[in-house]
Amino acid sequence: MRDGLFIAFGILTILGGLGVVVARHAIFSAFSMVIAFFGLSALYVLWGSNFIAMLQILIYTGAIVVLFVFVVMLLDLKKESSLDTGSGLAVMLSGATVWFFSLLILRAMNRGSYFASEKVLVSQDMRVISHLLFTKYLWPFEILSLFLLALIIGVCVLARPDSKEGPHK
Amino acid sequence: MDWLDLTIIFVRTAVIYVAFIQVVPIMIWVERKGAALIQDRPGPNRVGPFGLLQPVADALKFLFKEDPIPKEVNKFLYAIAPFLILLPASLVVCAIPIGDYAVFFGRDVLLQVADLDVGLLFVLSIGSLGVYGILFGGWASSNKFSLLGAMRSSAQVISYEIPLALAAANAVMFYGTFNLRQMVFAQEGTLFGFLPNWGIWYQPLGFLIFFIALFAETNRLPFDLPESEAELVGGYHTEYGSMKFAVFFMAEYINLATASGLMTTLYFGGWHLPWITDARLLELLGSRNLLALLQVATFTVKLSFFMIVFVWVRWTIPRFRFDQLMRVGWKNLLPLGLLNIIVTAIVLYLVEGR
Numbered sequence: 001m002r003d004g005l006f007i008a009f010g011i012l013t014i015l016g017g018l019g020v021v022v023a024r025h026a027i028f029s030a031f032s033m034v035i036a037f038f039g040l041s042a043l044y045v046l047w048g049s050n051f052i053a054m055l056q057i058l059i060y061t062g063a064i065v066v067l068f069v070f071v072v073m074l075l076d077l078k079k080e081s082s083l084d085t086g087s088g089l090a091v092m093l094s095g096a097t098v099w100f101f102s103l104l105i106l107r108a109m110n111r112g113s114y115f116a117s118e119k120v121l122v123s124q125d126m127r128v129i130s131h132l133l134f135t136k137y138l139w140p141f142e143i144l145s146l147f148l149l150a151l152i153i154g155v156c157v158l159a160r161p162d163s164k165e166g167p168h169k
Numbered sequence: 170m171d172w173l174d175l176t177i178i179f180v181r182t183a184v185i186y187v188a189f190i191q192v193v194p195i196m197i198w199v200e201r202k203g204a205a206l207i208q209d210r211p212g213p214n215r216v217g218p219f220g221l222l223q224p225v226a227d228a229l230k231f232l233f234k235e236d237p238i239p240k241e242v243n244k245f246l247y248a249i250a251p252f253l254i255l256l257p258a259s260l261v262v263c264a265i266p267i268g269d270y271a272v273f274f275g276r277d278v279l280l281q282v283a284d285l286d287v288g289l290l291f292v293l294s295i296g297s298l299g300v301y302g303i304l305f306g307g308w309a310s311s312n313k314f315s316l317l318g319a320m321r322s323s324a325q326v327i328s329y330e331i332p333l334a335l336a337a338a339n340a341v342m343f344y345g346t347f348n349l350r351q352m353v354f355a356q357e358g359t360l361f362g363f364l365p366n367w368g369i370w371y372q373p374l375g376f377l378i379f380f381i382a383l384f385a386e387t388n389r390l391p392f393d394l395p396e397s398e399a400e401l402v403g404g405y406h407t408e409y410g411s412m413k414f415a416v417f418f419m420a421e422y423i424n425l426a427t428a429s430g431l432m433t434t435l436y437f438g439g440w441h442l443p444w445i446t447d448a449r450l451l452e453l454l455g456s457r458n459l460l461a462l463l464q465v466a467t468f469t470v471k472l473s474f475f476m477i478v479f480v481w482v483r484w485t486i487p488r489f490r491f492d493q494l495m496r497v498g499w500k501n502l503l504p505l506g507l508l509n510i511i512v513t514a515i516v517l518y519l520v521e522g523r
Contacts, residue, residue: 027246027305031246034298050285050286050287051347054290054291054293055290055294057298058297058334062294062297062300063297063327066301066327067327069301069304069305070304070320070323070324073316073320074320
């Protein structure tokens with residue numbers, strides 16, 4: 001039962017991920033992303049961490065992808081931008097990615113069960129998660145948030161119209 | 170888990186869902202009559218006594234109307250958008266506890282579809298998915314008004330999700346759990362001998378923020394900018410007709426019911442009768458099932474009160490402008506929510522040493 005559900009939601013997640021890449025229109029990419037995130041949170045539930053699953057939906061599906069969709073609608077992308085699939089670098093990079101993830105999957109399959117990494121998921125309790133976040137992982141956490149802040153400022157600087165002419169004109 | 174358990178689960182789920190869906194026709198009548206009462210006119214009075222059969226007439230009209238599909242729409246997203254709103258709205262129902270438990274065939278039957286350990290988070294996260302229906306519906310309609318409504322909706326829902334989550338975080342800090350059932354248990358009995366021991370006395374500011382943010386989340390007046398008919402014709406559902414349009418409204422009323430249920434659960438004692446504990450009531454009534462019935466009735470009364478408040482506010486307060494809406498959300502509710510968290514944390518630390 002648990003294995004069957006895992007396979008079903010795993011396939012759903014992978015299909016959603018494929019949809020993000022393959023979809024002709026950016027809006028369908030976003031829609032597939034919602035499905036992928038939904039499948040992912042179902043996997044979290046199967047692993048027994050309901051808390052992470054709910055946060056996954058609340059933050060990623062409920063807020064971040066909504067912003068993606070918002071931007072897509074704002075830009076109104078009618079045409080698909082052409083993909084440069086022929087370049088050597090692209091082929092090399094995608095080849096390396098496929099190789100890397102195949103290795104990961106093979107390694108995981110060798111372990112026998114889909115739930116082999118049960119030890120990693122001590123995180124059922126939000127108390128445990130919060131404690132780890134505020135003690136062991138405090139610095140990585142804070143540095144990551146600073147990094148995100150820098151990214152936001154960077155995007156704002158880039159997106160601003162030429163500052164000599166003043167904003168919005 | 171034998172067949173009896175399974176049957177009980179199925180029957181319980183069906184009964185609770187049907188009860189919440191029955192809110193829709195009742196609310197159609199209450200909304201129309203309430204509007205009429207506030208605007209000093211008779212309202213629906215032709216179909217049945219007091220116009221009570223008006224919802225039936227409305228439903229039949231929706232069913233028999235032509236279902237037009239405009240030429241330029243994106244067919245797939247246009248067709249699924251109403252259900253993308255209805256699905257999260259009805260999923261949220263399963264986390265709301267409507268009573269403690271009843272006894273049937275020697276089994277304890279929880280009066281809640283699913284007793285989730287992350288109940289409050291479930292309600293917030295699944296509830297936030299309803300915005301996709303509005304977004305995709307508005308975009309797929311290929312209509313500028315619909316698109317504007319959809320954009321407004323996404324901006325509004327994301328902005329107000331933050332104060333809503335902050336107020337909810339306060340409740341979580343105060344009760345020390347995400348489980349909605351445990352929160353209700355914590356609100357039993359009396360406070361200082363004369364007040365019902367309800368969450369609102371401990372979290373008045375939290376309740377206010379939660380209440381205001383819920384109006385924005387459910388797209389009700391004074392925050393119904395995604396569909397403001399004076400500017401946007403009908404907003405995101407301009408191009409919808411027939412049953413698809415009706416589904417949008419079903420979702421809105423189910424959302425109202427769950428929002429009211431959530432407020433009752435978090436701040437108004439859930440299924441508890443004020444001033445009296447369940448143990449004492451059980452002694453007086455002498456029967457578990459009678460007590461369960463009384464609990465469900467109490468919950469229904471509280472829920473109905475908030476539904477009426479929603480109608481009352483809708484027909485009394487004028488619509489906000491969009492910049493005012495954003496200002497209230499980001500400059501008033503967000504700092505107040507953060508302040509509330511700090512104060513709650515300090516008080517909890519001083520009083521209970523947590």
